[in-house]
Amino acid sequence: EVQLVESGGDLVPPGGSLRLSCVASGFTFSDNHMDWVRQAPGKGLEWVGRVRNKAASHTTEYVASVKGRFTISRDDSKNSMFLQMSSLKTEDTAVYYCIKPSHGAVRKFDHWGQGTQVTVSS
Amino acid sequence: DTQLTQSPSFLSASIGDRVTITCRASQGINNYLIWYQQKPGKAPKVLIHAASTLQSGVPSRFSGSGSGTEFTLTISSLQPEDFATYYCQQDNSYPLTFGGGTKVEIK
Numbered sequence: 001e002v003q004l005v006e007s008g009g010d011l012v013p014p015g016g017s018l019r020l021s022c023v024a025s026g027f028t029f030s031d032n033h034m035d036w037v038r039q040a041p042g043k044g045l046e047w048v049g050r051v052r053n054k055a056a057s058h059t060t061e062y063v064a065s066v067k068g069r070f071t072i073s074r075d076d077s078k079n080s081m082f083l084q085m086s087s088l089k090t091e092d093t094a095v096y097y098c099i100k101p102s103h104g105a106v107r108k109f110d111h112w113g114q115g116t117q118v119t120v121s122s
Numbered sequence: 123d124t125q126l127t128q129s130p131s132f133l134s135a136s137i138g139d140r141v142t143i144t145c146r147a148s149q150g151i152n153n154y155l156i157w158y159q160q161k162p163g164k165a166p167k168v169l170i171h172a173a174s175t176l177q178s179g180v181p182s183r184f185s186g187s188g189s190g191t192e193f194t195l196t197i198s199s200l201q202p203e204d205f206a207t208y209y210c211q212q213d214n215s216y217p218l219t220f221g222g223g224t225k226v227e228i229k
Contacts, residue, residue, distance in 0.1 A: 035218075045158075045166065045209055047218040063217040064123075097165055106172065107213035108156045112165035 002026040002111040004098045009116030012088055020083040020116055022098030030054045030076040032103055036083050038094035039115075048072075048096070051081060066092075088120045124149055124212050128221035134229045141197040143224045145210035150190055154214040157186055157195045160223075161206045169208075170195065200226070 008020040022034070033056070036048040049062040051072045060072050071084040081098060098113040125148040135141050145155065153173040158166035168177045170186035173193055183198045197204055205228055210221040 044223045045160075045211070045220040047211075047220065050218075061216045101213075102171075107154050108168050108171040108177075109158075109166070109211070110168050110177075112167075115165060 002100060004100060004111060004113035006096065006098045006113045006116040009096065009118045011119045011121060013122050014088060014090055014120055016088050016120070017084070017086040018088065018118060020085070020096055020098075020118070022081045022083075022113060024079045024081070024098075024100065027100065029074075029079040033101055034072075034074060034081045035099040035101055035109065036072060036081075037097045037099055037109070037112075038092075038118075039097070040091070040094040043094075046094075048083070050101075085118070088118075090120050092118060093120045094118060123217055124151060124215055124219055126210055126212055126219055126221035128208075128210055128224050131222060131224060133224055133226045135200050135226060136229045137200055137202060139200045139229075141200050141204075141226060143195045143208055143210075145188075145193045145195070145221050147191040147193070147212060151212040151214035153189055154212055155186075155188070155193045156211045156213060157184075158209045158211065159204075159206045160209065166209060 003025045005023050033052045035050045049072045052059045069087045074081045095115040097115045099109045100111040102108050127146045129144050155173040157170040160166040174186045185196045187194050207223050207225045209223050
């Protein structure tokens with residue numbers, strides 16, 4: 001069974017930094033791309049970014065609103081993905097979900113973690 | 123960026139009603155269109171992928187159709203457990219994007 005467990009969410013002041021973690025189990029982590037999606041309170045879903053698998057050299061993609069401030073990385077030896085967030089803004093307040101997208105030609109976010117809350121406020 | 127426009131944003135319906143939600147893309151997305159259902163406090167779950175393929179375990183009252191830039195999610199007979207928020211998402215090009223959501227509530 002696929003399991004994704006996020007941690008690291010907290011209350012941080014504007015301009016601060018935070019590192020989220022996602023520990024995965026139940027599948028071959030190194031074979032899979034991994035994503036982050038966030039959801040602000042009462043709002044819709046926003047894709048944050050992706051770190052590709054080892055075969056794709058762990059390259060990354062980001063949404064424009066976080067580019068240059070957020071960095072996604074992974075440690076395949078620990079089945080873990082990370083989201084390093086810096087220069088945080090109040091609009092970054094959201095639940096952050098770790099996602100395992102489908103592997104191969106079929107494209108969908110078929111496994112989600114429970115989410116971790118990030119609140120940016122003074 | 124590919125913008126996805128969902129309509130309506132809010133829908134009030136009764137048990138047994140046929141419900142249709144539309145998702146329009148600002149450019150062609152090669153049918154890489156996914157529909158999700160989200161209930162309060164929970165992560166979204168996949169209903170439909172590749173525009174019209176029913177996800178395993180999802181009831182057959184859910185169906186997806188469309189191509190090019192216009193896509194539709196249909197619930198043939200609304201059930202109590204279907205009251206939720208529905209999102210479309212495109213996986214054709216970066217940045218991956220979601221529609222704004224459609225909240226389905228009980229009339």
